[in-house]
Amino acid sequence: MSTTVVNEKERVREALHHPKDTMLRDERLPHIWCPTCGIGTAVACFVEALRESGIPEEKVVVISGIGCTGRVAGYLRLDSYHTTHGRALPFATGLCLAKPELKVVVFSGDGDIVAIGGNHLINSARRNMNITVICVNNFIYGMTGGQLAPTTPPTAKTTTSPYGNTETPFNVPHLVASCGATYVARWTVLHIRRLKKAMTEALKKKGFSFIEVIAPCSTLYARKNRLGTGFDLMKFYHDNSEIRHGADTCDVQIGFQDKIIVGKFVDIEKPTFLERYKEIKVGGGK
Amino acid sequence: MSREAVLTGEHFMTGDEAAAEGGLAAGCRFFGGYPITPATEVAERMAERLPEVGGIYIQMEDEMASMNALLGASWGGVKAMTSTSGPGFSLMMENFGLGIMTETPCVVVNVQRGGPSTGLPTLVGQQDMMQAKWGSHGDYGVIALAPNSPQEAFDFTIHAFNFSEQYRLPVFVMMDESVGHMTEKVVIPPADQIKLVSRPITKDKPGKYLPFKPDKNLIPPMIEFGEGYRIHVTGLTHDERGYPDVSPEAHRPLVRRLVEKIEKNADKIYMFDEHTLDDAEVVLISYGITSRIAQQVANECRAEGKKIGHLRLITCWPFPFAKVRELADRVKGFVVPEINMGQMSLEVERAAGRGVPTICVPNGGGEVHDPEEIHQAVREVTR
Numbered sequence: 001m002s003t004t005v006v007n008e009k010e011r012v013r014e015a016l017h018h019p020k021d022t023m024l025r026d027e028r029l030p031h032i033w034c035p036t037c038g039i040g041t042a043v044a045c046f047v048e049a050l051r052e053s054g055i056p057e058e059k060v061v062v063i064s065g066i067g068c069t070g071r072v073a074g075y076l077r078l079d080s081y082h083t084t085h086g087r088a089l090p091f092a093t094g095l096c097l098a099k100p101e102l103k104v105v106v107f108s109g110d111g112d113i114v115a116i117g118g119n120h121l122i123n124s125a126r127r128n129m130n131i132t133v134i135c136v137n138n139f140i141y142g143m144t145g146g147q148l149a150p151t152t153p154p155t156a157k158t159t160t161s162p163y164g165n166t167e168t169p170f171n172v173p174h175l176v177a178s179c180g181a182t183y184v185a186r187w188t189v190l191h192i193r194r195l196k197k198a199m200t201e202a203l204k205k206k207g208f209s210f211i212e213v214i215a216p217c218s219t220l221y222a223r224k225n226r227l228g229t230g231f232d233l234m235k236f237y238h239d240n241s242e243i244r245h246g247a248d249t250c251d252v253q254i255g256f257q258d259k260i261i262v263g264k265f266v267d268i269e270k271p272t273f274l275e276r277y278k279e280i281k282v283g284g285g286k
Numbered sequence: 287m288s289r290e291a292v293l294t295g296e297h298f299m300t301g302d303e304a305a306a307e308g309g310l311a312a313g314c315r316f317f318g319g320y321p322i323t324p325a326t327e328v329a330e331r332m333a334e335r336l337p338e339v340g341g342i343y344i345q346m347e348d349e350m351a352s353m354n355a356l357l358g359a360s361w362g363g364v365k366a367m368t369s370t371s372g373p374g375f376s377l378m379m380e381n382f383g384l385g386i387m388t389e390t391p392c393v394v395v396n397v398q399r400g401g402p403s404t405g406l407p408t409l410v411g412q413q414d415m416m417q418a419k420w421g422s423h424g425d426y427g428v429i430a431l432a433p434n435s436p437q438e439a440f441d442f443t444i445h446a447f448n449f450s451e452q453y454r455l456p457v458f459v460m461m462d463e464s465v466g467h468m469t470e471k472v473v474i475p476p477a478d479q480i481k482l483v484s485r486p487i488t489k490d491k492p493g494k495y496l497p498f499k500p501d502k503n504l505i506p507p508m509i510e511f512g513e514g515y516r517i518h519v520t521g522l523t524h525d526e527r528g529y530p531d532v533s534p535e536a537h538r539p540l541v542r543r544l545v546e547k548i549e550k551n552a553d554k555i556y557m558f559d560e561h562t563l564d565d566a567e568v569v570l571i572s573y574g575i576t577s578r579i580a581q582q583v584a585n586e587c588r589a590e591g592k593k594i595g596h597l598r599l600i601t602c603w604p605f606p607f608a609k610v611r612e613l614a615d616r617v618k619g620f621v622v623p624e625i626n627m628g629q630m631s632l633e634v635e636r637a638a639g640r641g642v643p644t645i646c647v648p649n650g651g652g653e654v655h656d657p658e659e660i661h662q663a664v665r666e667v668t669r
Contacts, residue, residue, distance in 0.1 A: 077516050079516055081361065081388070087354045087381060097358075098342070098364035098366070102512045123351070273344070280337045
């Protein structure tokens with residue numbers, strides 16, 4: 001083999017090496033996500049945010065539940081745990097209390113975190129556990145083929161709401177804010193710089209920090225509702241997102257193909273569960 | 287005033303409290319609790335005691351959460367425990383399975399009450415014995431120990447921790463309401479006389495370590511998160527790297543190992559008490575609170591000159607199949623009293639085979655057996 005060919009191969013390998021690869025388990029690629037799915041973008045923002053945060057990578061643990069976003073933990077080259085459906089937060093609770101020097105991140109989907117894991121979500125926020133939650137909301141259950149989610153907008157069609165959703169969805173930022181989260185933001189995957197910045201802030205935030213990431217599911221949500229391609233959804237985000245930092249979370253409910261209020265809604269300081277637990281005076285202070 | 291983790295000395299305490307003290311003596315420093323009768327006192331004791339020894343008690347929002355919190359704490363390198371009863375035990379089953387699949391050491395104390403459903407919250411049952419074996423979906427090996435006194439609640443909780451660490455799985459202490467709420471003398475030995483086992487830890491460096499590659503005993507050495515290994519752990523079927531591999535080729539050997547790591551090590555896990563088995567013609571087989579009544583019956587029968595023995599199970603799972611098989615070769619029959627409609631007796635029957643009758647003395651729950659019911663069954667076999 002001539003040197004030129006070797007050099008060419010080296011060059012190609014070099015060119016194919018993505019700067020984010022060191023934080024991804026590239027031996028597990030290609031991933032399972034559909035073309036134009038928004039989860040990959042959220043992961044890319046997370047990887048950059050984690051670098052920017054300066055938190056040592058070996059001290060970060062990513063925990064996912066079940067679903068499309070539930071696969072994130074498996075692709076990140078970090079300590080990671082893939083729990084049962086909805087249970088990422090209680091696992092994270094045990095872990096962050098057992099080893100407080102860890103940065104514990106829950107990265108999962110809306111169905112996983114808000115429906116089946118909803119009780120864990122509100123209680124973790126209430127306790128102000130030292131956990132960062134990244135909740136990718138694509139308005140639908142993707143992994144199982146497009147069923148109704150607790151976030152599906154009214155009238156939207158899914159395979160289990162074939163005539164249109166008759167339920168009221170959760171206003172997720174309002175839910176977690178009212179339960180006491182210290183940091184609450186929402187961005188779409190179109191807002192990559194703002195999303196990355198929010199993730200950096202959330203990672204560095206003490207206590208329960210929460211980011212809702214609105215992401216396209218072109219295969220199921222868009223198709224069921226005849227909303228076009230992933231590109232069309234991104235265009236929709238572009239035309240219909242309104243940045244409103246500090247918005248009252250009462251006002252950020254998402255309707256079907258309606259305006260999406262994005263921004264940083266909550267950023268407050270308060271003691272975590274562990275800080276208050278450490279103040280316990282054994283024997284009632286006697 | 288803060289007390290030590292190991293309260294060396296003589297105490298007068300309940301089975302529930304003793305289980306909590308056993309956990310502390312075994313090195314448990316995390317308890318994820320959820321109140322439920324008749325197990326609440328375990329959680330209450332831990333809530334009081336863990337802050338004294340630098341541990342954490344957290345009351346979770348439900349039993350699914352408490353089971354998962356244990357798994358999280360365990361991967362953080364901390365010994366973890368919870369307690370529950372019937373309905374909570376059912377709720378824990380999903381994530382007990384996650385603990386099995388991810389081979390996570392921890393201990394679950396089930397203070398059994400009468401079921402099904404809400405059933406008899408304050409009264410005794412032994413109705414979760416099969417659930418302990420089969421309660422979570424899929425196939426796997428389990429370890430379950432059944433104490434019959436507060437002293438044993440203390441001792442066996444330590445054994446349960448040791449087994450959970452050694453074999454890397456959640457281990458059950460299958461107590462019952464009578465033992466949980468009974469107050470008796472408990473002797474806690476000096477800390478240095480309590481034998482503790484720690485989970486196998488890998489000697490491999492990050493990058494070389496395969497988190498689910500078993501050693502010769504079928505147990506993969508473990509790590510804790512945050513040490514630079516960057517491993518993935520999943521409830522999905524996985525390969526030795528821990529990566530999902532949902533193929534029959536990956537699944538079959540994994541399931542086989544999860545079963546065999548208990549089966550093939552069972553000789554090191556079995557514990558039972560044998561009473562006058564040598565010349566026994568009829569053998570009582572029992573466990574938990576029922577073993578105290580069965581022993582009384584055995585003593586009374588011997589006093590009458592009947593050749594009765596008593597095999598009292600400490601390890602209920604894995605079931606000592608070979609031991610019962612061996613007895614079946616030389617006895618006339620087995621009598622199995624239990625506070626359920628016949629659960630472990632099915633296992634005895636299976637081991638004994640067709641030649642030897644196994645008579646279950648069922649009891650739907652709520653109170654322990656009247657010794658006369660057991661005498662009657664013994665008479666039936668000896669007739």
